[in-house]
Amino acid sequence: MNGLANALMASFGKDVVADENATPATFTVPAERFADAANILRESYAFLCAEWAADDTNSGRGYSVYACYRAGSEYLIVRAELSRDNPEFPSLVKHFVPAYRFERQIRSLMGVIPSGHPDSRPWIKFEDWPEDAWPLRKSFDAATKMPRLDGQYAWLRAEGEGVYEIPVGPVHAGIIEPGHFRFQAVGETIINLEERLGYVHKGIEKRFESMTWETAVKLAGRVSGDTTVAHSMAYCMALESMTHSDVPVRAKWLRALFLERERIANHIGDIGAICNDAAFAFMIYQCSRLKEVMIANNLKLFGHRFMMDRVIPGGVTVDIDAAAKQEILTELDYLSEQFDVIVRIYEESSSLEDRVRNTGILTSELARELCTVGIVARASGLNVDCRVHNPFPPYDSIGIVSPVLTAGDVHARVWVRVEEIRDSIRLIRRILGQIPHSPIAARCNTPLPETTGFAAVEGWRGEIIYWLACGQKGEINRCMVRDPSSVNWLALEQAIKGNIVPDFPLCNKSFNQSYSGHDL
Amino acid sequence: MIRILRQILRTGIVTCKCPQIDDPNIRVTGINLENSVKKRFRRSLSVREVDSGSCNGCELEIHAINNPVYDCEKLGIHFTASPRFADVLLVTGPVTKNMEIALKRTYDAVPSPKIVIAVGDCGCNGGIFGESYASLGGIDKVIPVNIYIPGCPPTPTDILNGFYKIFL
Numbered sequence: 001m002n003g004l005a006n007a008l009m010a011s012f013g014k015d016v017v018a019d020e021n022a023t024p025a026t027f028t029v030p031a032e033r034f035a036d037a038a039n040i041l042r043e044s045y046a047f048l049c050a051e052w053a054a055d056d057t058n059s060g061r062g063y064s065v066y067a068c069y070r071a072g073s074e075y076l077i078v079r080a081e082l083s084r085d086n087p088e089f090p091s092l093v094k095h096f097v098p099a100y101r102f103e104r105q106i107r108s109l110m111g112v113i114p115s116g117h118p119d120s121r122p123w124i125k126f127e128d129w130p131e132d133a134w135p136l137r138k139s140f141d142a143a144t145k146m147p148r149l150d151g152q153y154a155w156l157r158a159e160g161e162g163v164y165e166i167p168v169g170p171v172h173a174g175i176i177e178p179g180h181f182r183f184q185a186v187g188e189t190i191i192n193l194e195e196r197l198g199y200v201h202k203g204i205e206k207r208f209e210s211m212t213w214e215t216a217v218k219l220a221g222r223v224s225g226d227t228t229v230a231h232s233m234a235y236c237m238a239l240e241s242m243t244h245s246d247v248p249v250r251a252k253w254l255r256a257l258f259l260e261r262e263r264i265a266n267h268i269g270d271i272g273a274i275c276n277d278a279a280f281a282f283m284i285y286q287c288s289r290l291k292e293v294m295i296a297n298n299l300k301l302f303g304h305r306f307m308m309d310r311v312i313p314g315g316v317t318v319d320i321d322a323a324a325k326q327e328i329l330t331e332l333d334y335l336s337e338q339f340d341v342i343v344r345i346y347e348e349s350s351s352l353e354d355r356v357r358n359t360g361i362l363t364s365e366l367a368r369e370l371c372t373v374g375i376v377a378r379a380s381g382l383n384v385d386c387r388v389h390n391p392f393p394p395y396d397s398i399g400i401v402s403p404v405l406t407a408g409d410v411h412a413r414v415w416v417r418v419e420e421i422r423d424s425i426r427l428i429r430r431i432l433g434q435i436p437h438s439p440i441a442a443r444c445n446t447p448l449p450e451t452t453g454f455a456a457v458e459g460w461r462g463e464i465i466y467w468l469a470c471g472q473k474g475e476i477n478r479c480m481v482r483d484p485s486s487v488n489w490l491a492l493e494q495a496i497k498g499n500i501v502p503d504f505p506l507c508n509k510s511f512n513q514s515y516s517g518h519d520l
Numbered sequence: 521m522i523r524i525l526r527q528i529l530r531t532g533i534v535t536c537k538c539p540q541i542d543d544p545n546i547r548v549t550g551i552n553l554e555n556s557v558k559k560r561f562r563r564s565l566s567v568r569e570v571d572s573g574s575c576n577g578c579e580l581e582i583h584a585i586n587n588p589v590y591d592c593e594k595l596g597i598h599f600t601a602s603p604r605f606a607d608v609l610l611v612t613g614p615v616t617k618n619m620e621i622a623l624k625r626t627y628d629a630v631p632s633p634k635i636v637i638a639v640g641d642c643g644c645n646g647g648i649f650g651e652s653y654a655s656l657g658g659i660d661k662v663i664p665v666n667i668y669i670p671g672c673p674p675t676p677t678d679i680l681n682g683f684y685k686i687f688l
């Protein structure tokens with residue numbers, strides 16, 4: 001399975017240099033051919049997963065830009081070195097739509113210019129920051145007090161008879177994270193939605209660089225609090241891969257147990273919240289009650305309601321004994337019995353069905369074009385799931401059933417969650433039945449200078465990617481975080497077109513993307 | 521419909537009796553409310569939640585105080601969509617540079633007397649995100665705070681105990 005690598009090497013010949021030691025396969029190409037590589041990989045049916053830049057000036061070089069691609073189970077990174085004085089690379093937007101935001105972010109935070117990019121407005125960094133403040137550059141001191149300048153964001157405009165605008169946020173009506181949405185509508189129908197995110201930008205990637213490899217896992221667990229297990233796992237696996245550290249087998253199984261519990265809890269909560277946005281309050285009470293059962297048990301069994309800081313480099317911090325196993329099994333029996341009852345009620349409510357069917361459709365073509373991941377992708381006909389394509393133990397032996405639906409509407413996104421909850425319950429039962437004995441943690445080695453690490457983990461929203469680079473003194477030189485939200489937010493903008501304004505909360509909730517994971 | 525009713529009846533009441541404790545970890549500064557005001561608040565306290573930069577972990581627990589198990593409405597605490605109707609601002613943090621203005625504006629929109637509760641380690645002092653070019657630190661760096669509820673995230677019981685400080 002290295003179709004992408006072959007395609008790249010066949011067409012680039014001597015122009016491509018492979019880095020033998022890096023995982024996944026990493027190829028350096030001349031900067032001016034960065035977009036050509038994208039074009040070739042696109043023709044080999046690759047998805048663009050992430051695009052980012054790194055500042056290598058501490059190692060006596062300039063900057064580098066990276067693009068990570070995926071096709072089936074193959075990941076591949078294309079890298080180009082850029083000069084220190086004039087860091088510029090050809091934009092990938094023509095070939096891959098999600099590059100649109102990745103590159104705006106690269107320009108805003110790293111000051112590396114994607115030439116040919118159609119949109120020069122800042123992203124995440126706001127227009128009232130100084131133009132030349134590039135926080136991810138090594139020369140930028142993290143403690144800088146950012147002055148506030150004048151500046152206006154240039155919103156897209158729609159004109160014409162009967163067209164009006166509705167600005168929403170950043171502070172929303174409910175208990176949710178902040179972001180700004182601007183609708184252009186005619187009558188009730190939305191003709192365009194423009195998102196503006198970045199309100200919760202806390203400087204996470206910069207913060208990583210001031211931490212040690214051991215303490216950084218805590219920060220990874222707080223990139224998006226609802227996905228703490230998956231994020232800390234992705235960080236740990238990237239670190240373990242770059243240091244070739246072995247993780248005891250039992251720890252791997254326990255990680256999967258935590259990951260599936262996190263998936264169930266979030267999915268149940270989402271199903272309730274989606275129905276609530278269609279004014280079906282019964283479901284939110286039932287679902288939040290069931291979610292609470294799990295969360296309360298997490299506290300009892302693992303010492304934290306969301307299992308924060310339970311996954312550490314080299315393993316996990318808590319084990320389960322026979323009593324805990326029994327407790328989880330009893331909980332699952334109760335949960336699955338109750339869940340079936342409420343799902344049946346969901347299915348039989350025609351007024352609810354009227355709201356969720358054919359609402360917020362994301363077509364398969366668009367889902368692919370936008371390189372979506374996770375539940376959003378699987379509700380729109382894309383068979384993408386890291387647990388299936390890149391299974392680490394125990395997923396390689398317990399068999400995942402990853403549901404794929406094609407309708408792409410709110411109902412499909414609900415139903416993917418329903419099926420995943422059922423499968424996760426089954427997975428946990430199998431994990432409990434077959435979990436091998438071994439210690440639960442081992443020593444994780446320290447990374448060697450100038451090495452990189454990579455991991456992809458299927459969190460409940462979808463594929464989470466971490467890419468780590470170790471600097472010359474053995475410090476964290478770069479920690480790139482790609483939450484599923486970074487790509488899926490684009491899909492919401494597209495799915496909402498042609499829907500009525502009152503359906504927006506419903507659609508938004510069915511996507512339920514992370515603001516914190518996106519804004520970093 | 522019959523199924524819904526049956527499920528409601530079968531579920532019964534799941535609300536727990538939360539211990540009402542005077543938690544020493546929760547710091548209170550400068551709430552000088554008349555007893556008569558406190559009494560009124562006790563039956564009806566409108567809360568506006570603002571996420572000024574959290575990781576969403578604290579939001580999960582604020583949602584949880586609303587769930588049938590913790591059911592904050594039994595204490596007269598309810599969440600409102602508009603700051604204009606609010607008595608309390610429940611703020612999670614750290615306050616980001618990009619949320620500073622929105623937080624100030626929301627605070628100004630709340631009628632006096634107003635109470636601000638900072639939720640979570642981040643809300644109390646910036647937590648793991650600390651102070652940087654993008655994070656200004658705890659909520660009190662931007663607006664005055666009356667009650668500090670630490671924890672990462674604080675549990676629903678911790679948050680409810682923070683509210684009790686208003687009623688005490």
Ligand code: SF4
Binds near residue numbers: 640
């Ligand atoms: S206190 Fe913890 S849970 Fe709350 S916002 Fe901060 S990191 Fe997230």
